[in-house]
Amino acid sequence: MNEQITRLPAVVIAVVAAGLLSVTLVADVPAAEARINGLSGATTFNFTAKADHLSTGEGSVLLFWGIANGNGRAQYTAPTLILNQGDSVTIALTNELPVATSLVFPGQTHVSASGGTAGLLTREAAANGGTVTYTFLADHPGTYLYHSGTNPEIQVDMGLVGAIIVRPTGFDPLNPTAYGPPDTAYDNEVLYLMTEMDPRLHALVESQGVAALESTDYLSNPEPNYWFLNGRNAPDTMAGDGVAYLPVQPYSCMPMMHPGDKLLMRNIGGGKDLHPFHTHGNHFRLFAKDGRLLRTSDAAPISDLATYEYTHKAIPGETFDFIFEWTGEQLGWDIYGTGPGFHHTCTPDASGFDLVTKEYCPDHGKPIPVQLPPDFEVAIGSHWGGSPYLGHTAQMPPGAAGLNPMGGFTYMWHSHQERDMVNNDVFPGGMMTMLMVVAPGTHIH
Amino acid sequence: MRYPITLRVAGSLLLAGSALALTTSAAHAADFYLVARGFDATLPDGAVVPMWGFAECDATFTSCGPTTSPGPTLRVPPGEPSPVVLNLHVRNELAVPTSAYIPDQLAALSPVKFTDAMGRARVRSLTAETPAGGDGLYTWPDLRPGTYLYHSGTHPQVQVQMGLLGVLVYDAAPGVAYPGVPYDAEALLVYSEIDPALHAAVADGTYGTPAYPSTFDYKPTYFLVNGAPYTPGTPPLSVGEPGDRVLLRLVNAALGHRAPQLLGGYLSLVAEEGHPLAFPGERYGTFLGAGTTQDAIFVAGAEGVYPIYDRMGSLTTNNVSGGGSYAFLSVAHNALVNVTPAPLSGSPAAGRPSAPQQDLTPGTPDPAGLDAPADRGAFGCGAAETGGAGGLALMIALALGALVGVRRRGGWRRS
């Protein structure tokens, strides 16, 4: 789980996700920064590129090349840099890989490289111990990425790619915005760094070295068969940050929110493939691309060229920022249930929503219009809480996984190129996670 | 020192003198003469691949430039009142029918169909065929300004891949790509790719047999920019000075997608498929679907070499890294213009004079003659401009044009 803390009082405290039981007790907390896990508070980084092995969603092991912060293990994806607008950033890279490597910073316009040797795209650190230093000025807020600039068709697939987040000037963790303008404000944020790996490439590099690729067509005709969100395949995407069984894949990718929350999604095309990223539950508002707001002019007070999509074309190397919201508006039935045991009130504000529950009051008190089949006529999903109503659960027959004890509404967020939803030959997996919308007052951890 | 505008107009009139085919007196016509023929291309790794390409010729097809892929960049002189009629005269020296087709320009088509074994009519040519050994004329009655891909519309899944493709450029006005989109310098980046197995199968007649049944089996291994895979040591494209508005004409003639990514700066996307975009926005990368074109403005803040490379990974040449779809844009004060590497071309046609790398117009100091391509093409306004000399100048211009991927700022903006 991301360390996402809401401004709502914590009530329900147990979260079970993807078979990972994590029970945390949290007292009422003041508002706190909703955040993405990464390296924050620093502007100088000592990175080492080195090899390690990662775990795939179905339990295989792949060689990868990653970035280690300091003397740690390499990680996939590379450390997420969380910077502040105006930071002068220095990254000293030591290369322990058997080939030269480098880093490029698309969208950063004051990049300079020193040391090392000249490469095609930037200066490179030589194999087996070479060093190079990069500096740049993070002068624009937004979502960016960095990745290998040395044979990226190999080294990005091998794992050398990471995210950069630049907080805007005046960033207030209690009232965060992505870029500063009010329409970029959010309650929770989540990173979607989308990548893929061709396991043939990794196996060959491990067994015979990079040069052996030249006698294959793996680079001209890639066959990726692992697809990742933040360096993990489903179902591991839904495990918490830093879980012990994924020592080199620290980053979770499981969003949670309440009705009416604004969820900021930072979407990065980190790999070489296009992916259509589909959000079940609602449209999202796409308001920035490549770290720049979509607006008619720099003077526009908001992103007036934002558009709404239900599936986003994630483009290799590019970044996109979205805001996702969900309220259940106009579903035509009361999402909190009707009748005995479901009593609740709805006091509409000017736009028709209850201030606290975010219920759409015109639907208040309307019963769900159809009967659900009896249990024996259906297959019960692992994230089904037993009730169609938000915040409610019901008794389920033995065998139901019951990964939704809060009675949240669960939505699959995934690449709609469904081929990306497998781990090699095993379905389901890949580029998939679940959004859980939980009832107001339910603590999000 | 650049051409003053008067010289440029004079230059185009001089070239117009070689035009033979002209339309009605009311319309302004641009005529180009293309021959489709085969050639063997030698790729940087030494592989020799049978290709088909276009060469540009004079109006009688007696002298032609080199056969290349991409074919000659056809530049329709800007600034004439609309409608401007485009005539592409095609001579087919291939053994199969072919055609010229511009997917982003509207014209009535005369598709050619055949009846298959199941009795169904199906198209084999999106537009009228020029038979093997024959001549054809393709006309677009009202040309829109912009950057366009032209290619064969006949069995396109094979003929485009074989190399029958090129770029058409028609600016709204001199130095103005689209209304409201001026530029100081430009670079043309044409992406294409080659599956040598397909080419070999077409060449030896086994295409369509179990040896290579169809493009279902298509697997490109060479990824080209302006007709050549990147090779180390290739000089960057010189695109002007810091602060210049550099127009990048991005053309994807490949069957696969590309995602050109610029390092060190941002682009504004000013047009897609020849249609100006109201909101260019800012981005450092763009997505270029198969067979599509975009125009982007790049303004470099400082001198330097700016890489633009395919983020989708077509960065190999016959599976060797460090090649493929890399390009580099050089921005420097007092930049001299570089010539891009020649596109894939074969031996010159017999009897064709070689093209001297020299000034086209007396008195012009442009070191590489690079302003010349803007004036290429036989252009006539009304019947009064038929006839005249200028064939040699045209021929030289054609030959030069085939070599040029980058054009220096318009002289009409500075003198």
Place this chain on the structure above:
Amino acid sequence: MNRMLRTAALMLVPALALLPSASASASVFVQCPGDTDGDAIIDHPDPDHPHAKCMHLAAGDGYAWMADGSELYVFGFHDVTGVPPEHVMMAGMLAGQVPAPTITLDEGDELYLTVTNVGMVVRSDLNDPHTVHFHGFPNAASVFDGVPDASLAVNMMSSYTYYYHVVVPGTFMYHCHVEATEHMQMGMLGNLYVRPRQNRLPDGTDLNGFTHHTGNKYVFNDGDGSTRYDVEFPIQLGSFDAYFHVMDETFQPPPFAALHDDYALINGRGYPDTVNPNPLPPSATTGRVSQQTSSLITVDQGQRLLLRISNLNVTRFYTVRTSGLPLLVVGIDAKPLRGPTGVTEYYTTHSLTTGGGQAIDAIIDTTGVPKGTYFLYTSNLNYLSNSQEDFGGMMTEIIVQ
């Protein structure tokens, strides 16, 4: 809702060894206000649900023709609206349609969509449930979202009724979400679109200077007539991997890692079957017609032609383009292409690149377009093939007459 029927499936299983054995306890169960006999036809409109629409889909398997003359085993939906419940199993079995039956709705409708799982007859070993995912439905509730992990999926011989209060116009799609990679590759995908309230304005209504007339059709409630069209065609891009289908048909595990689609399709057909105006012939295996949807586009010169383009393939992005006809893109993913403050962002192009799950609304104004035949085709030109046969694949024709 008190008139809803719960009818036991009283199928007489014919002497076809193919058929799965019936479960005595399950049932076909249509929920439709105003339907008195369980066939999903509203017999007496329910005054509490004046905008109710009902549809009954059978989910099962079948066969579909590829344009090179081969037949592929598919999973699919079949429209059994109007079929008495006792006949639904027989009507739905081996009748899966490619693409799934088109669902057309009006903004404000209440859709009661019943899905009955009639089983996969050929795959008698498979007990897969099915769902409907109304792809793009705004503010969806998970109970009607069709994701099996997050809700319930209906088992063989049983029915599940989805309820949708339809308040957003535009181009959507629907598909089964069970074993999504497999069931979608196998064909359980369809077109779904919602016509806007603006179509029903009184004659003469002023829309910011544009005068609405009865019969005018719009893509969205645009407020200015800018999305008006005369004729519309659903263009669902898709593709199949024959090897995957054969493996599924022959009881092999689905070969996910080897997925490589070799039939590129529009509305479930490859060219030239795309331009066949009629349903394709009955399956050689089952004798049932499964491909109803032509993509031959005919338009009178001067008309505005709406293409509702959706992509439901599961393996790659396709670029589709017109031969010269300009596409005015007015909507993406069932939203008008307008910013939050109303800035119109329509743009003109000739090509659209989409991946699975994306939709685009584009209008071709044929004013001044010479009469004749034009093409809508993929410029990933290598997919102009029906497997190993050229001159096919993802292409159709636009006839301006």
